[in-house]
Amino acid sequence: MKEATDLSVLAKNSGEWLRGTGPESDIVISSRIRLARNLAGFPFIRKCSPDDREKIQRQVRSRLENLPEWDEIPYVDITTLSEVDRQFLVERQLISREIADSEGSRAVAIDPSEQYSVMINEEDHLRIQVMHSGLDLISAWEQIDRIDDAIEGEVLYAFHSKFGYLTACPTNVGTGLRVSVMLHLPGLVITQQIEKVFRSMQRINVTVRGLYGEGSQYTGDFYQVSNQVTLGHTEKELLEMVGHEVVPRIIDYERKAREFLIEKGQQDLHDDVSRALGILSTARKISSEETMHYLSKVRMGVNLGLIDDVQLATINKLFIHTQPAHLQKLHGRVLTTSDRNVERASYLQRHLCGPADRADELN
Amino acid sequence: MKCQYCDKPATFHITELTEPDGPKVLHLCEHHARNVLQKGEPTPVSSVAGALAKQLQLGQTKEELRKLDQKECPVCGITFFEFRNSGRLGCPLDYDHFEADLKPLLINIHDSLEHTGKRPTRAAATADSQVDLIRLRKEMEVAVEREEYERASELRDQINAIQGEPKRRGNAT
Numbered sequence: 001m002k003e004a005t006d007l008s009v010l011a012k013n014s015g016e017w018l019r020g021t022g023p024e025s026d027i028v029i030s031s032r033i034r035l036a037r038n039l040a041g042f043p044f045i046r047k048c049s050p051d052d053r054e055k056i057q058r059q060v061r062s063r064l065e066n067l068p069e070w071d072e073i074p075y076v077d078i079t080t081l082s083e084v085d086r087q088f089l090v091e092r093q094l095i096s097r098e099i100a101d102s103e104g105s106r107a108v109a110i111d112p113s114e115q116y117s118v119m120i121n122e123e124d125h126l127r128i129q130v131m132h133s134g135l136d137l138i139s140a141w142e143q144i145d146r147i148d149d150a151i152e153g154e155v156l157y158a159f160h161s162k163f164g165y166l167t168a169c170p171t172n173v174g175t176g177l178r179v180s181v182m183l184h185l186p187g188l189v190i191t192q193q194i195e196k197v198f199r200s201m202q203r204i205n206v207t208v209r210g211l212y213g214e215g216s217q218y219t220g221d222f223y224q225v226s227n228q229v230t231l232g233h234t235e236k237e238l239l240e241m242v243g244h245e246v247v248p249r250i251i252d253y254e255r256k257a258r259e260f261l262i263e264k265g266q267q268d269l270h271d272d273v274s275r276a277l278g279i280l281s282t283a284r285k286i287s288s289e290e291t292m293h294y295l296s297k298v299r300m301g302v303n304l305g306l307i308d309d310v311q312l313a314t315i316n317k318l319f320i321h322t323q324p325a326h327l328q329k330l331h332g333r334v335l336t337t338s339d340r341n342v343e344r345a346s347y348l349q350r351h352l353c354g355p356a357d358r359a360d361e362l363n
Numbered sequence: 364m365k366c367q368y369c370d371k372p373a374t375f376h377i378t379e380l381t382e383p384d385g386p387k388v389l390h391l392c393e394h395h396a397r398n399v400l401q402k403g404e405p406t407p408v409s410s411v412a413g414a415l416a417k418q419l420q421l422g423q424t425k426e427e428l429r430k431l432d433q434k435e436c437p438v439c440g441i442t443f444f445e446f447r448n449s450g451r452l453g454c455p456l457d458y459d460h461f462e463a464d465l466k467p468l469l470i471n472i473h474d475s476l477e478h479t480g481k482r483p484t485r486a487a488a489t490a491d492s493q494v495d496l497i498r499l500r501k502e503m504e505v506a507v508e509r510e511e512y513e514r515a516s517e518l519r520d521q522i523n524a525i526q527g528e529p530k531r532r533g534n535a536t
Contacts, residue, residue, distance in 0.1 A: 232477060
């Protein structure tokens with residue numbers, strides 16, 4: 001694996017999961033699967049000495065390097081990264097906030113297409129993650145299963161004949177599997193039908209999680225649905241629960257809400273999304289929250305055919321590229337909140353103004 | 364699992380990623396989940412540990428809980444009290460050492476005690492060998508600190524013998 005210290009190249013590109021394609025991509029942003037694994041013979045992270053953490057990192061790295069296709073995978077030592085770079089990887093969903101903010105030896109190996117990454121010394125020794133665009137859980141599972149098998153061929157996992165894969169937190173024990181589908185549900189938010197979704201899911205153990213914003217504010221319209229249970233069901237059963245039982249039902253509700261909005265008053269809706277695009281295209285300074293709010297409306301407008309000169313991939317990328325650390329990476333220096341607001345507005349203008357959107361500039 | 368605010372079942376499990384102190388997990392009933400998600404009400408500070416602790420306290424007397432809290436893993440040294448407060452276990456052996464104490468929590472969270480999913484194709488290390496590995500590593504650290512390099516290298520060989528050589532496999536992706 002190659003040591004990666006400069007993340008600027010990553011900043012200019014965008015992960016494949018943001019390309020806005022795949023099944024149900026008008027509503028489903030991404031499908032993510034992660035596996036929590038621990039090495040046999042080491043304490044869990046909480047009880048690891050600095051020396052243990054170092055050994056785990058070295059052992060995992062050297063064993064991953066035995067895998068033929070891992071030659072070109074960038075390996076990032078998180079301890080050497082600046083605050084902005086760590087935040088950048090969090091915004092990019094390649095590492096968790098927990099590993100970014102923790103102390104001690106820790107690293108991440110990142111597939112250049114950003115479809116998969118392997119965190120070392122997070123809450124568990126290994127956190128393997130695969131992320132695909134749209135609702136694509138089966139192929140995401142097949143990919144992560146292959147990666148897991150390959151790693152397991154190199155290291156000895158902590159496994160219990162009764163409890164399965166042993167994890168630091170009992171909420172992950174068993175399969176260690178978390179399936180997360182990121183949904184864009186503006187129709188349900190506008191029509192205040194999100195309660196109906198809650199009620200429909202009442203008896204199903206799923207986690208609902210909000211997409212992070214710059215501050216500590218919950219960012220509306222985006223909901224991440226994940227399995228809560230990890231023990232007692234096979235991986236396929238958990239995938240089916242989220243991918244076949246829960247998510248399609250939510251998608252159905254969202255589509256009905258959007259249809260209702262169009263029937264109720266297309267002019268009002270068109271006006272609303274056009275104004276949102278207008279603000280994003282002309283503002284001279286704009287906060288992260290405001291940007292997310294209006295981008296959400298524009299995204300719905302694109303999906304409903306009310307805006308035809310902006311591509312879905314552009315909007316998806318702007319959600320990520322207008323986050324604080326991304327702006328600073330793209331700008332090449334640390335920016336204050338106020339400077340970021342100016343830079344964000346300028347960035348949005350550059351990519352949304354004109355007769356056609358400029359998705360190519362983002363690539 | 365019950366809601367953190369009332370006695371209704373917690374059917375929503377929300378992880379807030381934006382808290383300054385790190386991720387916070389909320390276990391809420393429909394009513395309280397709606398409040399948090401829709402009205403943007405301030406997020407209560409809580410964690411898996413808190414929810415688990417609450418469940419435990421419901422089923423045990425103070426004296427029983429005090430005794431349980433003092434129970435300590437002989438390998439990693441974590442006490443049950445420490446686990447209850449952090450929500451994180453200290454080593455793989457804890458699942459055996461605290462098995463009876465963890466069962467109500469596992470049932471509460473997963474409604475199951477038996478893994479039915481994927482298994483490693485390599486023979487998993489036995490509980491004994493995992494304990495041996497952790498102990499040997501600790502001893503090796505001490506030997507290196509004391510500059511007893513011969514002893515350290517013997518220990519390293521023992522560790523390698525338990526771990527075995529990695530199995531050579533095909534492609535990763």
